[in-house]
Amino acid sequence: MRLSELSERSGIATATIKYYLREGLLPPGERVSATQAEYGESHLRRLRLVRALLQVGRLPVATAREVLGHVDDESLGLTIRLGAALWELPHGPEPDEEAPETAAARAEVDALLDRLGWTHAREIGELSPVHRSLVAGLATLARLGYPYESAYLEEHARLMYQVAVQDLDLMETHPTTSQQMEMAVASAVLYEPLLMSLHRLAQAEESARRYGY
Amino acid sequence: MRLSELSERSGIATATIKYYLREGLLPPGERVSATQAEYGESHLRRLRLVRALLQVGRLPVATAREVLGHVDDESLGLTIRLGAALWELPHGPEPDEEAPETAAARAEVDALLDRLGWTHAREIGELSPVHRSLVAGLATLARLGYPYESAYLEEHARLMYQVAVQDLDLMETHPTTSQQMEMAVASAVLYEPLLMSLHRLAQAEESARRYGY
Numbered sequence: 001m002r003l004s005e006l007s008e009r010s011g012i013a014t015a016t017i018k019y020y021l022r023e024g025l026l027p028p029g030e031r032v033s034a035t036q037a038e039y040g041e042s043h044l045r046r047l048r049l050v051r052a053l054l055q056v057g058r059l060p061v062a063t064a065r066e067v068l069g070h071v072d073d074e075s076l077g078l079t080i081r082l083g084a085a086l087w088e089l090p091h092g093p094e095p096d097e098e099a100p101e102t103a104a105a106r107a108e109v110d111a112l113l114d115r116l117g118w119t120h121a122r123e124i125g126e127l128s129p130v131h132r133s134l135v136a137g138l139a140t141l142a143r144l145g146y147p148y149e150s151a152y153l154e155e156h157a158r159l160m161y162q163v164a165v166q167d168l169d170l171m172e173t174h175p176t177t178s179q180q181m182e183m184a185v186a187s188a189v190l191y192e193p194l195l196m197s198l199h200r201l202a203q204a205e206e207s208a209r210r211y212g213y
Numbered sequence: 214m215r216l217s218e219l220s221e222r223s224g225i226a227t228a229t230i231k232y233y234l235r236e237g238l239l240p241p242g243e244r245v246s247a248t249q250a251e252y253g254e255s256h257l258r259r260l261r262l263v264r265a266l267l268q269v270g271r272l273p274v275a276t277a278r279e280v281l282g283h284v285d286d287e288s289l290g291l292t293i294r295l296g297a298a299l300w301e302l303p304h305g306p307e308p309d310e311e312a313p314e315t316a317a318a319r320a321e322v323d324a325l326l327d328r329l330g331w332t333h334a335r336e337i338g339e340l341s342p343v344h345r346s347l348v349a350g351l352a353t354l355a356r357l358g359y360p361y362e363s364a365y366l367e368e369h370a371r372l373m374y375q376v377a378v379q380d381l382d383l384m385e386t387h388p389t390t391s392q393q394m395e396m397a398v399a400s401a402v403l404y405e406p407l408l409m410s411l412h413r414l415a416q417a418e419e420s421a422r423r424y425g426y
Contacts, residue, residue: 048359052359056353056357079421079424079426080426082420083417092406118414118415120417120418120421120426121417128417130417131410131414134407134414137410140403141403141407144261144264144269144403146396146399146403152379153407153411155379156376156379156411157411157415159375159376160411161415163412163415164416164418165419166365166369167419168416168423170365186357190357190359193305193346194350194354195412196408196409197343198366198369198373199373199405199408200299200304201344201373202331202370202373202374202377203295203377203380203397204295204334204343205331205334206374206381207291207381208292211290211291211292212291213293213333
């Protein structure tokens with residue numbers, strides 16, 4: 001399809017699409033003449049993802065470009081490719097190495113991953129910003145005097161694992177690896193806030209059941 | 214204890230504590246002379262929560278005051294009191310009534326709550342900002358062309374319900390209603406980011422198990 005049709009079908013103004021092309025967020029179309037290029041379904045899908053990252057995820061253009069670069073990097077294995085894309089997304093604070101609680105939090109995370117048998121997460125360790133923000137979060141809890149119960153943390157992790165299994169099942173309903181990668185990134189940006197809304201609604205529901213109004 | 218001891222035990226400078234007192238974030242101590250007041254364990258706990266809300270939750274002082282006002286409002290039933298406090302916390306976007314997807318998203322949320330049997334959530338409906346942000350989130354997914362599967366949404370909601378049951382079990386380990394309220398608010402601010410970190414770590418783990426590295 002031509003640029004005008006891509007604009008019509010995506011609902012995104014041609015000027016905006018041209019901006020995405022210039023910024024490297026959208027791969028160029030196939031050139032069919034000196035002034036015209038042809039775009040395909042993959043461009044439509046990519047536009048959708050770009051909009052999700054910029055408008056909903058509020059990512060800076062440079063960050064979105066990094067994310068998409070990893071999504072497209074076929075030289076990487078699927079797990080590393082997905083991890084690299086997700087690692088570019090905003091995440092929690094870094095561990096404070098000056099804080100005395102950090103070492104204990106780090107040991108707690110390692111012990112948790114061992115109990116869970118999450119060998120991949122244990123191996124990647126603090127290369128992952130997600131792992132680091134878990135350490136930082138636990139250290140903050142300890143510093144503020146809110147102890148965390150290892151047993152609850154482990155149970156929460158197991159429930160989150162069930163959510164992750166469903167996420168990947170859903171991802172696999174998409175036919176190609178590229179589409180699966182796009183779906184995984186969109187889901188991190190778009191579904192996580194929904195998951196948190198469901199969590200808070202569930203808390204209110206359980207509270208009403210236990211204590212009345 | 215005197216202000217100096219409260220400062221020492223909490224690790225918060227006396228000037229900061231005086232600021233919290235002026236701003237109504239910390240209830241006044243019991244006056245023992247014209248210039249001195251006596252503080253108790255409840256002040257220590259409250260300081261801990263104030264610090265969590267301001268430093269970790271990054272709430273504006275006025276918002277923190279609203280949250281704490283609901284935490285302390287013993288005229289309310291427990292569920293309403295907890296709800297009111299949590300509703301003051303930052304949450305997702307509001308539904309866009311101009312968007313054609315909003316009505317369908319609203320119907321989807323109602324149908325979901327009916328299937329789940331979450332009668333309290335269904336009754337409170339969009340009085341709850343959490344409910345509204347769920348509607349807004351689903352409408353955004355539809356607008357961006359990422360369909361959501363009702364079955365997955367329901368399964369995610371059921372898992373989040375299990376998390377909520379654990380949250381309230383943990384809350385109930387605290388002896389008084391005031392402490393339970395404080396714990397619930399702290400947990401919304403401090404634990405939710407941990408839950409999301411666990412979710413992303415679990416995704417990476419499951420990805421490694423399915424696809425290798």
